Amino acid sequence: MKYENAKNILPEKLLEEVQKYAEGKVIYIPKKESAKGWGEASGYRKRLNKRNSIICNRYSAGHSIMEIAEEFYLSPETIKKLVYGKKVNLPMFSPTITSAEKYASQGLGEEWVRTFLSILDKEIPDYSEYFMSDLIRIPLRLINYKNVEKMEYNAEDFSNLPLIVIYKNHAFSVPYQQEYLQFLKQEKRNSHYAFVFACNEEYGYFWNNFGKNFRR
Numbered sequence: 001m002k003y004e005n006a007k008n009i010l011p012e013k014l015l016e017e018v019q020k021y022a023e024g025k026v027i028y029i030p031k032k033e034s035a036k037g038w039g040e041a042s043g044y045r046k047r048l049n050k051r052n053s054i055i056c057n058r059y060s061a062g063h064s065i066m067e068i069a070e071e072f073y074l075s076p077e078t079i080k081k082l083v084y085g086k087k088v089n090l091p092m093f094s095p096t097i098t099s100a101e102k103y104a105s106q107g108l109g110e111e112w113v114r115t116f117l118s119i120l121d122k123e124i125p126d127y128s129e130y131f132m133s134d135l136i137r138i139p140l141r142l143i144n145y146k147n148v149e150k151m152e153y154n155a156e157d158f159s160n161l162p163l164i165v166i167y168k169n170h171a172f173s174v175p176y177q178q179e180y181l182q183f184l185k186q187e188k189r190n191s192h193y194a195f196v197f198a199c200n201e202e203y204g205y206f207w208n209n210f211g212k213n214f215r216r
Helices: 013-023 044-060 066-071 075-084 097-104 110-121 178-186 200-213
Strands: 128-130 136-139 164-167 171-173 191-199
Touching: 044 075, 044 110, 044 164, 066 075, 097 110, 097 191, 097 200, 110 128, 110 164, 128 200, 164 178, 164 200, 191 200
Parallel strands: 164 191
Antiparallel strands: 128 191, 136 191, 164 171
């Protein structure tokens, strides 16, 4: 490392201040920390990368360029640049607990549910009206259930997938997977993996009364 005479570098007044503390000493002045990249300090870049990954995931799940453009308020050309030019960073989607776990571990459980329901052509819950849990194990006894008729099941007819549970009016229900729930109960399962959507107004009651029953 090459040493410089501070007299040749520092302004006179600054040199006098340095001399008060380190006159005659050899000192090392470290470089300033490099400035954070654009958007890093505010977290915007992270949110943007997450959004772009979700867009790519929508496309890989079969949504059209125009559908995605309308959903995210972007031009079709922008969507094309994202889906054709970027590698999808999200885990590979499949209707399985393993896939749901991978999404949830990255804070993207909501995206797994959205993709799953869109493939089934089911109405997606309005996320602004609900609190969505992480992937948890819920005791099946908590879920309201009415066995209309005795049915025979073949385990191969069902994927090992999570339940989508809605908590509203102080009751748990499974609006999308009644047959799957019936199969699980017939198999005498005590609990099962689920994403739970709790109505915002009832979240406090939901968590205080049932939170201790959940485990991951």
